[in-house]
Amino acid sequence: MKKAYLGVDVGSxxxxxxxxxxxxxxxxxxxxxxxxxxxKVVQNGLRVLGSKLGTDIEIMGVGVTGSARNLSSVLxxxxxxxxxxxxxxxxxxxLVPGAQTIIEIGGQDSKIIIVRDxxxxxxxxxxxxxxxxxxxxxxxxxxxxxxxxxxxELALKSxxxxxxxGRCAVFAESDMVHKQQLGHSVEDIIAGLCEALVRNYLNNxxxxxxxLAPVVFQGGVAANVGIxxxxxxxxxxxxxxxxxxxxxxxxxxxxxxxxxxxxxxxKFKGWGAAEFNFRPTSFECQGCPNxxxxxxxxxxxxxIARWGDRCGKWSNASLTTEVG
Amino acid sequence: MKISFPIMGNSYLAFKQLVKDxxxxxxxxxxxxxxxxxxxxxxxxxxxxxxxxIMLGTYLEAIExxxxxxxxxxxxxxxxxxxxxxxxxxxxxxxxxxxxxxxxDSIAKTYKEFISKLKWxxxxxQTSWWQFLKAFRPAWAKLKALDEIEILSYHVRPxxxxxxxxxxxYRKCLQLMDEPITPSDIKEAGEVxxxxxxxxxxxxxxxxxxxxxIGEIYVLIEPFANLDIQATLGEMGVYTERAMHLFxxxxxxxxxxxxxxxxxxxAQPYLRxxxxxxxxxxxxxxxxxxxxxxxxxIQLAPFSCIPEIVAKGILPQVSHxxxxxxxxxxxxxxxxxxxxxxxLEAFVDLLLQRREHRLAEAL
Numbered sequence: 001m002k003k004a005y006l007g008v009d010v011g012s013x014x015x016x017x018x019x020x021x022x023x024x025x026x027x028x029x030x031x032x033x034x035x036x037x038x039x040k041v042v043q044n045g046l047r048v049l050g051s052k053l054g055t056d057i058e059i060m061g062v063g064v065t066g067s068a069r070n071l072s073s074v075l076x077x078x079x080x081x082x083x084x085x086x087x088x089x090x091x092x093x094x095l096v097p098g099a100q101t102i103i104e105i106g107g108q109d110s111k112i113i114i115v116r117d118x119x120x121x122x123x124x125x126x127x128x129x130x131x132x133x134x135x136x137x138x139x140x141x142x143x144x145x146x147x148x149x150x151x152x153e154l155a156l157k158s159x160x161x162x163x164x165x166g167r168c169a170v171f172a173e174s175d176m177v178h179k180q181q182l183g184h185s186v187e188d189i190i191a192g193l194c195e196a197l198v199r200n201y202l203n204n205x206x207x208x209x210x211x212l213a214p215v216v217f218q219g220g221v222a223a224n225v226g227i228x229x230x231x232x233x234x235x236x237x238x239x240x241x242x243x244x245x246x247x248x249x250x251x252x253x254x255x256x257x258x259x260x261x262x263x264x265x266x267k268f269k270g271w272g273a274a275e276f277n278f279r280p281t282s283f284e285c286q287g288c289p290n291x292x293x294x295x296x297x298x299x300x301x302x303x304i305a306r307w308g309d310r311c312g313k314w315s316n317a318s319l320t321t322e323v324g
Numbered sequence: 325m326k327i328s329f330p331i332m333g334n335s336y337l338a339f340k341q342l343v344k345d346x347x348x349x350x351x352x353x354x355x356x357x358x359x360x361x362x363x364x365x366x367x368x369x370x371x372x373x374x375x376x377x378i379m380l381g382t383y384l385e386a387i388e389x390x391x392x393x394x395x396x397x398x399x400x401x402x403x404x405x406x407x408x409x410x411x412x413x414x415x416x417x418x419x420x421x422x423x424x425x426x427x428x429d430s431i432a433k434t435y436k437e438f439i440s441k442l443k444w445x446x447x448x449x450q451t452s453w454w455q456f457l458k459a460f461r462p463a464w465a466k467l468k469a470l471d472e473i474e475i476l477s478y479h480v481r482p483x484x485x486x487x488x489x490x491x492x493x494y495r496k497c498l499q500l501m502d503e504p505i506t507p508s509d510i511k512e513a514g515e516v517x518x519x520x521x522x523x524x525x526x527x528x529x530x531x532x533x534x535x536x537x538i539g540e541i542y543v544l545i546e547p548f549a550n551l552d553i554q555a556t557l558g559e560m561g562v563y564t565e566r567a568m569h570l571f572x573x574x575x576x577x578x579x580x581x582x583x584x585x586x587x588x589x590x591a592q593p594y595l596r597x598x599x600x601x602x603x604x605x606x607x608x609x610x611x612x613x614x615x616x617x618x619x620x621x622i623q624l625a626p627f628s629c630i631p632e633i634v635a636k637g638i639l640p641q642v643s644h645x646x647x648x649x650x651x652x653x654x655x656x657x658x659x660x661x662x663x664x665x666x667x668l669e670a671f672v673d674l675l676l677q678r679r680e681h682r683l684a685e686a687l
Contacts, residue, residue, distance in 0.1 A: 067662065067666075082669070082673075083665075083666045083667075083669040083670045083673070084666065084670075085666070085670035085673070086669070086670055086673040086674075117681070118681075119677050119678055119681045120673070120674045120677055120678075121649070121674070121678070122649070122674075123670055123671075123674065125663075125666070125667065208637075208640045288357055289354070289357040289358060289359035289360075290357040290358045290359075291358060291359075310552075310661070312488055312491070316487075316488050
């Protein structure tokens with residue numbers, strides 16, 4: 001049996017699973033929508049991977065990342081739980097060695113990672129504003145009745161992109177409606193939106209950062225050739241989109257898992273975890289006026305994890321403690 | 325009279341004692357919680373900063389407990405906080421309470437007013453100047469001991485073997501420090517607490533990263549406002565020191581310490597002007613942390629805080645010249661723990677990588 005590693009990245013919009021062999025070659029990758037049900041989607045992913053690869057390989061280590069990393073960690077049994085920034089940077093250092101700037105735009109967050117001599121030296125994430133991330137593009141595509149897959153190509157057909165106020169998603173939308181009612185073509189509006197979003201990203205997330213080539217662009221939004229073109233135009237340099245751009249976080253997790261399990265057995269629960277009965281529940285702690293919403297995860301009627309409390313009363317408590 | 329005061333870290337224990345010792349009844353507002361924040365945000369102007377909102381919430385909770393007078397400290401240079409006392413007073417009045425807010429600004433700059441406000445407090449408490457001087461000593465000793473205990477907790481936490489133990493012991497320490505009244509009892513209790521913290525089982529073979537915490541004073545000192553960043557980092561195995569503790573701040577403002585002078589001097593190559601709040605300190609402190617060999621600096625700033633925004637604009641240059649990584653975290657009522665956690669983890673990873681890289685280069 002071949003030795004392999006599993007990486008799981010559960011984000012706001014997409015859930016990605018990747019399996020690599022011990023040399024880091026990608027054997028299988030899955031990109032699915034989270035659709036608000038991370039538990040079910042991760043289990044589906046495990047089921048698919050298990051039936052495809054289950055008998056040929058043995059999972060030696062598991063890494064998880066994404067905003068649902070704590071949840072997915074207990075679902076699959078992770079050896080390493082990492083933040084998205086490190087996971088993405090690790091993937092790039094292996095797949096695009098020499099890259100100095102990483103632009104990552106996902107479903108609801110966008111980040112910039114600055115790398116020098118193979119070491120992350122600076123990073124930033126969007127804070128209060130999600131304008132310009134995948135969810136907003138999804139929403140606009142739906143409003144214009146254009147499949148999101150064709151969004152970028154349409155933008156490339158424009159000769160004369162209109163100016164859109166990209167500072168805020170709400171204003172951008174009203175500005176788009178305004179331009180459309182004036183009679184601008186859909187192509188010009190979409191191209192204008194791509195440029196506005198790139199401008200917004202560079203002003204917000206990229207503010208004060210030294211963007212040097214080679215520039216790598218990844219995350220779900222990298223599929224949008226319109227945004228890629230707008231980045232190239234604004235930065236005046238070629239933008240590299242890696243082959244596995246949409247699952248880079250999960251790829252990074254495979255490499256991190258490889259490192260974390262060098263002398264250790266894995267905590268992987270096996271492909272069978274796809275059939276376990278995981279049940280998340282929540283309750284409001286009445287211990288103080290913070291009224292924290294504590295999450296409990298049950299695996300076949302046994303509590304396997306708790307989190308969400310500010311003071312650590314529940315997350316540090318022994319899991320056999322009764323909740324009252 | 326029933327007198328209350330803002331909650332800033334553990335200092336309420338010392339202020340509680342001082343108020344009692346000058347003949348008034350101390351009202352300690354509950355430590356800030358989500359409820360405090362909702363009260364504050366409900367009645368504050370939306371664009372006020374987070375210290376304003378939490379303080380307003382605290383005042384309203386103190387009023388619920390019967391506070392007739394609230395004593396607070398003022399701002400520092402051209403920063404909105406200088407007007408906050410007036411604005412807090414107006415909001416409280418509009419809500420129909422007659423609780424009075426008394427703001428003490430720096431004694432060096434407002435000597436006359438400072439003394440007349442103090443006089444009023446002493447007169448209403450039927451306390452003589454002599455009694456006040458006597459009352460001042462134990463409160464001062466308590467404030468100092470509380471700062472020392474808190475600082476020690478940040479030194480111990482990255483070495484603790486059982487995660488969370490330092491936090492548990494620290495909470496016990498605060499209970500212990502609430503009781504003693506005389507300077508000698510305070511000293512003794514302080515020593516017991518120091519011993520309790522030292523006795524926590526530790527793994528001294530660890531080599532924790534060192535991160536300096538700089539920024540606006542309120543969000544630095546009040547753990548509720550900064551989502552308990554120092555304890556969080558401590559449990560991630562990071563040694564932290566922050567630029568300001570209340571004891572030191574009072575020393576600065578009574579001209580008993582020279583630390584601030586040094587910091588402002590270090591900021592000179594980048595900024596030669598007071599920009600309000602602790603903006604210039606943020607620059608100077610970063611240089612100082614770099615010179616002391618810290619791995620990184622985290623700047624904490626209330627969302628929309630002008631002095632810290634100006635400092636943030638300068639920090640990339642400082643970071644470049646001094647070869648120290650800097651990350652800024654803006655705090656407001658929307659800030660969630662998850663976002664903070666992700667950034668802290670990434671920053672710690674970055675610093676660890678950098679350290680390994682530097683070690684490899686040195687060999």
